[in-house]
Amino acid sequence: MPAIRTDPLAELLPRIASGDRLAMRRLYDATSAKLFGVCLRILSDRDESEDVLQEVYLTIWRRADRFDAGRASVMAWISTIARNRAIDRLRARGPLAYADPVEDLEIEDGAPGAQALLEAAQDGEALGRCLSELDARIQAAIRTAFFEGITYEALARRLDAPLGTVKSWIRRGLLKLKGCLER
Missing domain, CATH: 1.10.10.10 (Winged helix-like DNA-binding domain superfamily/Winged helix DNA-binding domain)
Structure with a gap:
């Protein structure tokens, strides 16, 4: 029988839902580089990506109680939030705003x-x-x-x-x- 793997970030979401700022800080420290990369890849603009990233963490803070570990990992859930927010921002620019992907803006953070x-x-x-x-x-x-x-x-x-x-x-x-x- 394979070993059951637990999501180390999953324990943070109930704490965040109850208003634990330290849990939010730990989630931010563990995931912000990855989520910034998602935003930057879509938007190709550092300032806009930083703005969207802030919106992402506000959304996580407000909706942490809606996380369902049975449906997705924490990283998948918050990556989806980041992707959707970045795409919304991109769409708000209008139809001429779509740029080709910029490969040299990827940020290495050493995490998988x-x-x-x-x-x-x-x-x-x-x-x-x-x-x-x-x-x-x-x-x-x-x-x-x-x-x-x-x-x-x-x-x-x-x-x-x-x-x-x-x-x-x-x-x-x-x-x-x-x-x-x-x-």
């Missing part, structure tokens, strides 16, 4: 990357197996959208495919992943 955290998670192996069962282009679209944090619009441009087609690929792929993971 999102892919490594997923692989280390208890269900990482199942996710990898299920992803490998998908068609190569659908698998690539899902990996790019969710692991690189780019918008569907930018992904459609990168793949030189219509936006609706890319959205359909991802939707169908996510439904297949869900079915596979429920087996």
Whole structure:
């Protein structure tokens, strides 16, 4: 029987929900570099990324009681918040604001990357197996959208495919992943 891995950050969320500032500080110290990287990759602007990061931690502070460890790890949950906030900010700029990804703005923090955290998670192996069962282009679209944090619009441009087609690929792929993971 495999050893059960616990999420070391999961113990912080109930404390944050009850107003524990020290727990919030520990979460910030453990995750801010990673979340800043998510924001920076999407926005390609340090100042805006810092603003969005502040919004992310305010959201975490207000919504910590909504975290469900049965659905996702803490890192996955807060990374999703960061990704969504950054995309909202990007959309607020207007349609001309989408820039090509800037690779040299990545910040190394020495911690394992999102892919490594997923692989280390208890269900990482199942996710990898299920992803490998998908068609190569659908698998690539899902990996790019969710692991690189780019918008569907930018992904459609990168793949030189219509936006609706890319959205359909991802939707169908996510439904297949869900079915596979429920087996």
